[in-house]
Amino acid sequence: MALFVVYCKDKPGALETRMATRPTHLDYLNGxxxxxxxxxxxxxxxxxxxxxxxxxxxxxxxxxxFVDNDPYTLAGLFESVEIQGWRVGVGSIG
Known part of the structure; x- marks a missing residue:
């Protein structure tokens, strides 16, 4: 298994889409x-x-x-998405 940072920028004016989709997005992430x-x-x-x-x-x-199936992605919220390999240098990820 490897770690990745996913950095997503919303489309301008998309706050309503974000808020409407948030419960489904959180369920997806948590599950x-x-x-x-x-x-x-x-x-x-x-x-x-x-x-x-x-x-x-x-x-x-x-x-x-995983990102492609996120409800935020499916709702068209994001203007851009970057996925970058990453490793812990200081601290820890539980």
């Missing part, structure tokens, strides 16, 4: 068993403008499949 940490990216006012996840998956293709 997948792959997410080590996750949370929204925030603007200076504290409003969500994207998401960042640390995912443990078999490989990059598995991480991509």
């Amino acid at each position: 997948a068993g792959l997410v080590k940490a996750a949370g929204p990216l925030l603007d200076d006012a504290g409003s969500p403008i994207g998401s960042m996840l640390i995912v443990e998956a078999e490989d990059r293709a598995a991480a991509q499949t």
